[in-house]
Amino acid sequence: MKKLLYISVITFLFLPLLFTRHIHAKPLSIGLAPTFEMLQLEPGEIYNGSFTVWNLETANITYHLKISSFRQVQNQPGTAIYLTKEEDVKNPYSASSWVEVDQKILELVPNRNVSIDYTITVPNDSTPGEYSAEIYFSSEELEKEDFTAAYSVLASGIPILITIGDDYAESAEILDFYSAKKVYERANFTTLITRIQNLGDTHITPKGDIVLTNLFNQEVGRITFNDNDQSILRGDNGEYESNWDLNKYINEGKVALGPISAETVILYRRNNPGYSILSASTTFWIIPWKLIILILTVIIVSYVVFKLTKKKKQKGVNSNYHYPR
Secondary structure, rough: OOOOOOOOOOOOOOOOOOOOOOOOOOOOEEEEEOOOEEEEEEEOOEEEEEEEEOOOOOOOEEEEEEEEEEOOEEEEOOOOOOOOOHHHHOOOOOOHHEEEEEEEEEEOOOOOOEEEEEEEOOOOOOOOEEEEEEEEEHHHHHHHOOOOEEEEOOOOOOEEEEOOOOOOOOOOOEEEEEEHHHHHHHHOHHHHEEEEEEOOOOOOEEEOOOOOEOOOOEEEEEEEEEEOOEEEOOOOOEEEEEOEEEEEEEEHHHHHEEEEEEEEEEEEEOOHHOOOOOOEEEEEEEEHHHHHHHHHHHHHHHHHHHHHHHHHHHHHHOOOOOOOO
């Protein structure tokens, strides 16, 4: 079935859920404040909110306001695929039907702010957990085109994450932890991959460290895991890439060569974080083969030069020797 889904990465500054927006449609020329909402609501509660939008162009622009839920791009934490109407209806974590805006069509005049009001009505039978919706903008140009129902323009909008109740489950597991390669020439080429599955009812932001030890069990490095605070939405997996930036073979008197053990220790819960440690380990090698080849080459050349020089000297001694008559 033909489906065109647009990927948007949502930036949440200074908050656990960090997204970075990627737009596959032409970016909309508008400014928004706030850029997101994270709400804690109860079943049956009615929430009234608003946001401000302004035109960044020099001419008037007309937009249509729409609402959809989203899900994460497969294995990519901090990303979201916005759903078609058909997929939105089937999404058990969708809150799009809870949201109403006070206007459907918006004409923006340059250098003028407009306030948009919206209402969220949480159903009485909502179960604890986290739900998503976004109020987004579709340009007048695209609305006039004959697109299928699967085509959605989601270049800009207000993403909303709604947590219902406080009796929700936070659970996760490490599916895989491995080195991208088994042998590296230098430590700063090292890439470690961690795959985590979110088994709970809300998004998680796993944080922690990857500790690196040498053959003598000495710590030779430490990597901050998920330093961009990228989150995994409920029901999804996330693949994280961690890089070791050590550019030397000896770190604080400890040799970072040979077999290196990497152990990741991760926390992900907001409630009772001390009881949610995830850990895994792997091993890789650091072998400076270019340096080894250079040293061996120098040794071999030096040996050959030494032998030739010795042979030449021996030959000179023999030629200057006069045998008795």
